[in-house]
Amino acid sequence: MQKAVKKKASKSKRKAPSSKKATAKRTAVSKKTAKAKTKKVLSKKAVVSKKATKAKTKKKIKKASSYKRGNNKNPLDFYISESQTEYKPYSKYYDDRKHSIRLLKGDCIATLNKAREQSVDMIFADPPYFLSNGGITCHAGKMVSVNKGKWDKSKGVKENHKFNLEWLKACQRVLKPNGTIWVSGTTHIIYSIGFAMQELGFKILNDIVWYKRNAPPNLSCRYFTHSSEIVLWAAKNEKSKHYFDYPLMKEFNNDKQMRNLWQFTEAEEAQTVDNVWEITSPPKAEKRFGKHPTQKPIKLLRRIILASTKEEDLVLDPFCGSSTTGVAAVLLNRKYVGIEIEDEFLKLSKKRLQEAIKKPSLFP
DSSP, X not given: OHHHHHHHHHHHHHHHHHHHHHHHHHHHHHHHHHHHHHHHHHHHHHHHHHHHHHHHHHHHHHHHHTTSTTOSSOOOSOOBOOOTTSOOSEEEEEEETTTTEEEEEEOHHHHHHHBOXXXXXXXXXXXXXXXXXXXXXXXXXXXXXXXOOGGGOOOOHHHHHHHHHHHHHHHHHHEEEEEEEEXXXXXTTHHHHHHHHHHHTOEEEEEEEEEOTTOOOOSSSSSOOOOEEEEEEEESSTTOOOOOOHHHHHHHTTTSOOOSSOOOSHHHHHXXXXXXXXXOSOOGGGGTTOOOTTOOOHHHHHHHHHHHOOTTXXXXXXXXXXXXXXXXXXXXXXXXXXXXXXXXXXXXXHHHHHHHHHOGGGOO
């Protein structure tokens, strides 16, 4: 009996290892099954996430296409926060989505600080010259006041420069990385503008001398007659790779490099080569709906826009006045946003822009 019991015990001991092996096999199988199930679940999730990503991408593409010219949703890359809870420093005065034109009424600094960053290809600015000091000038052969309005009154050198810094900084914010800005001015502000540009890190590209052959005479006879303005052209910063249509400017200048200033010898003045940006003040035809006291000629803006932008580019004017910049932009197939604070000039801008759309042949 004892021997039988011992034999059974020894047999059970021999069987023990085999049962452990079976258990290990079962565990391995269950792990493999679990891994397979996990892989299936993960693959399903991956498929779902890919589909979701594709759907999101399609939505983004559709949204992006809504900003293209001619779309009814939003043709301009330049847009402003329109949250119901936020204070709006501007209002839409005129919005032609078909032709990508927008006029905004408001303070340009506050408006630009609400605008989308890096959305503008080129800016032309004709800021206040701060000349309304009670003096006199000549217009159409008559002595008239130089005062243009409250917006043109000087607040002193320091305050004027502070203002120039603020609006230039706001413009720099909305310029694209390779965007450029043009600023016109007389000696009264242009040096402040240039210094402010250097302070903000703009890259000054050129100073253009705009010569006005039909400038009014000097009544006091104590100075040389003021017959020119300086137009500064600058890129957003030192890293900017600005656009310049060199071949077209050379073509305009009888196949010679276009210069930024005039020559003084009689022989050079007799040449037909345009060494000077000689463009007369706006003719009567450009003032048929009314006039702005510092209105610029379309020819000047036409050359500026052609030199530094491509078709479909967005042009901004933060002190748009009568929107000569906008008229030139429309005629040259560019998008346009103008900012102005005076109703009188916004009304004038709207009329000029609408005529440029309907009757482009009326403009030079």
